[in-house]
Amino acid sequence: MADNNAKLVVDDKEYDLPVMHGTLGRPVLDASAFQEAGYWSYDPGFKVTAPVESKITYIDGGKGELLHRGYPIDQLAKNAEYLEVCYALLHGDLPNQEQKDDFYKKVGKHTAVHDQLRKFFEGFRRDAHPMAIMVGVVGALSAFYHEGLDVSEELHREITAIRLIAKMPTLAAMSYKYSQGEPFMYPRNDFNYAENFLYMMFATPADVDYKVNPVIAKAMDRIFTLHADHEQNASTSTVRLAGSTGANPYACIAAGIAALWGPSHGGANEAVLKMLDEIGTVENVPEFMEKVKRREVKLMGFGHRVYKNFDPRAQVMKETCDEVLEALGIDDPKLELAMKLEQIALEDPYFIERKLYPNVDFYSGIILKAIGIPTSMFTVIFSLARAAGWISHWLEMHSAPFSIGRPRQLYTGETRRDFVNIEDRK
Structure with a gap:
């Protein structure tokens, strides 16, 4: 005030x-x-x-602090499940047991998608980028779930939030399966949220007794939590700006996905693996880091635009990364490369003085690769997790009077001039 x-x-x-x-x-x-x-x-x-007043997420970049509804992100990631975090983002507090059971039940009821929506995928080329598919199919939800289109109804808004959180893993997994030429897997409500996603991603109809590795499921749930919301970033601001026009929530979330697709926003963990490919071998790491010091190349996955000290999500992600690599017993040259980069960055005074610590994208890319998820799916998983934050901001915006977004500009074009007939133009 x-x-x-x-x-x-x-x-x-x-x-x-x-x-x-x-x-x-x-x-x-x-x-x-x-x-x-x-x-x-x-x-x-x-x-x-x-441009907005919000009660959802707070970031202090100097302190390296990220709070969701006041709860520190590291406490949430270590102690809460992703759906509990979703509930807190939507409702303001972590749920008690009764509220949690009810919320999980509601999400479980909406994991399946309309059967006709499945046919949308057939219109895409098999080599279409999964993010291109996600932009299309999430926006198309408005053609199937009409209750969400009346944004003036609070009950409709709440049902839409549940639907989006429930269906995003299904749509994400379907976009992957389509690119692989594999049959879609229906969601199973005997699995938890992360397990269900991994099942839909990697199981096939022949896997009658498919079981999800609990270490991987825990890691995936943490990845979801650590990406659930991040205040007024580019994609969240896009969702709010689209929502300010009164657009339906599915269109707003599709707009957020489109914004997230940009390599400067959601593609950072994919850029980390591309950088590792360019380095090639562990022997090349010292020379590469010297090039970084000379500003000849960029070091991806280190430092953060918002966090001037350290990324509070990174420590939890590092612990998760270590757990996954140990559980899977992976001997991957690229992962060895990443660990060497991390070691130098944490020991070299140049990087320490500039606070270029590994961020959440550095470790999440390594985890996703270890799990077997292709880089084209990295941003899709980011959008899956961030949907909870997007719809929470959309709901918050609709809970009070708001104005349509209308930024101004500094105009530097031509001043007023009269039309000239074509035969008189030079």
């Missing part, structure tokens, strides 16, 4: 800029006085602009 004012002085005239304080974080200036003064504020990339 605003409790004091800053002053904007333009042409010797003063304008009040109310100072707003949240429960955590920096104070925010209400910049509406800029319009009264005849100015817009210029902020490329919205780096110092707070």
